[in-house]
Amino acid sequence: MTSQVEHTDVGAYALGILGEPDRTAFSDHLATCPSCTAELRELSGVADALAGIGPLRDNDGADADAGTGTGGRGPAEVVSLLRRRKAADRRARRGTFVIGAAAAVTLVAGGIAVGTSISGESGSVPVGHSAHGPAEDAYRAGTPLAGTGASGVTGGLVLETKGWGTHAVLELRGVKGPLECELIAVSPTGERRVVTGWAVPERGYGVPGSPEPLYVHGGVAWEPAGIDRFEVRTTGGDTLLTVTV
Structure with a gap:
């Protein structure tokens, strides 16, 4: 994102995934983008909502980071999983970013599904960042x-x-x-x-x-x-x- 600010990186920004200078660039972008600012407010409580819930499962049903010997997983593990998904998705599809784990991150114990999918396909309109939020x-x-x-x-x-x-x-x-x-x-x-x-x-x-x-x-x-x-x-x-x- 260092060469071009992506509207779809609002989810990564909210969860603290972005590093410098991407975070600085996106902070500057927020000052001129009401849509991203509004979407950021809506995502700002996600990390708190995830705190203290049970094991995090990947799309294939396996525990994320299985084998570490840890129990329930909180926001830090969610951020880690999203970071890996983001990197893999960008390698596979330049210009298209799917946050919330392209095929949905399911937090089994809490019964919460984070499945915000943002598409940048030509002719399509990103969810939550189009004509209306x-x-x-x-x-x-x-x-x-x-x-x-x-x-x-x-x-x-x-x-x-x-x-x-x-x-x-x-x-x-x-x-x-x-x-x-x-x-x-x-x-x-x-x-x-x-x-x-x-x-x-x-x-x-x-x-x-x-x-x-x-x-x-x-x-x-x-x-x-x-x-x-x-x-x-x-x-x-x-x-x-x-x-x-």
């Missing part, structure tokens, strides 16, 4: 609840009931940075839970010169019936948007 796709597929914003700020939320609580997808326009923000769920009794957080670069989102809105998503353990409203707040305490449920 996953968060935007979810927002477009739902029925948004319009929010009430501060001066110039607009946006809305799409809510989805899950067995574990509520999945919330946010569209936000009219904000300029630099800012650090959080989407917060507020119960009828005033209890507050952070759903997700992000940074707004100086150029902003949904403003002149940077017209694309921001799409982010996250989850809260409460069902929609137990939520009074959602708030988009800066870490400085300013409320940018309020969405009543």
